[in-house]
Amino acid sequence: MAEQIAEVGGIELCHETFGDAGGRPLLLVMGLGAPMIWWDEEFCASLAAQGFRVIRFDNRDAGRSSRLRGRANLAQAYLLHSAPYSLADMAADAAGLLDALGIPAAHVAGASMGGMIAQTLAIRHPERVLSLTSIMSSTGGRLVGRPSGRAMSLLLTAPPRSRAEYVEMLVRTFRLIGSPGYPFDEARMRDRAERTFDRGVHPGGTLRQLAAIMADRDRAPRLRKVRTPALVVHGARDPLVHVSGGRATARAIPGADLDVVPGMGHDLPREVWPRIVNGITRIADRAEEVTPRA
Known part of the structure; x- marks a missing residue:
């Protein structure tokens, strides 16, 4: 299905679906600064082939969804737990998108920041989450999931100004944080970077998302109350969110x-x-x- 726009809580969320409209609803939530196209179409098609109605969407401040306002102060976010908006707000966006699509509850999978949003959705709106898959994410605890120094420096690098600079930056980034146990597909990464830039890159929005991550408190105490069937997937060699974050989430x-x-x-x-x-x-x-499904 072609991309569509849903009005959710005063903002617009760009979304797209794959698979049979009567399939099991599966909401995919992407990570920091990443648009929905980072859930590759072939990956979504593979899930649709398993009987899912796959829904991917641009988070607020990413891709073709609404760009918000407010300057992010990362020190204030970390020390005072204050940010222009919260992960709870982003989880409410996800719940609102389900409302807009007429879906009472869905299976939910999130990657990186998307895993944090998915966890928050399961905590705050448990009736909306049939199952939870948290991928390369963490609990928000400050002693787990810590990035390497080189990986952290990438988050604080000045944003590129041109399309060409953005493409080179993304290629360099994923050479560093990507999977050393598998071949690096540079052509695929360049194509993704070009399409991402063309759909809209919002450096200020990425900082607001990062502030929401840094301002959130440790979710582990609240996750202990979650009764949703859950899967935690993590790379053993993740330099951006150390595998200790995945282990803590599963515990x-x-x-x-x-x-x-x-x-x-x-x-x-x-x-x-x-x-x-x-x-x-x-x-x-x-x-x-x-x-069982109704």
Whole structure:
């Protein structure tokens, strides 16, 4: 289906769906500064082939969704837990998108910041989440999931000014934070970077999203109350969100499965897609055994 715009809580969210309209709803939530196209079409098609109605969307301040206002102060976010908006606001966006699509509840998978949003959705709106898959994410605890020094420096680098500079920056970034155990597909990354830039890159919005991450408190105590069937996937060699973040997430959620993927960094290499698709399907099946679809 072509991209569409939904009005949600006073903002616009650009979204797209794959698969049968009567399929099991699966909401995909992407990470920091990343538009929905970072959930590759082939990956979405693989999930649709498992019977899901796949929904991907641009978070606020990314891609073709609304660009918000407010200057982010990262020191204030970290020390005072104050930001222009919160992960809870972004989780409310996700719930509002489900409302706009007439979906009472969905399976939810999130990557990186998207995993944090998905966790928050399960905490604050448990009736909306049938199953939870948190990929290369963390609990927000400050002693787990810490980035390497080089990876952290990437988050604080001045934004590129031109399309060409953006493409080179993204290629350099994913050479550093990507999966050392799998081939780096530079052509695919350049294509993704070009399409991302053309859909809209918002450096101020990325900083606001980063402030929301830094301002959030440790979710582990709240995750212990989550009863949603959950899967945690993490790369064993992730330099941006250390694997300790994934392990902490799995420990916090009662009964969660943990899949640590050898050689995987902070990306989703094509070779790992079947493993992740199978994991999402497995945890969705488990959830539906507990609460069958109407």
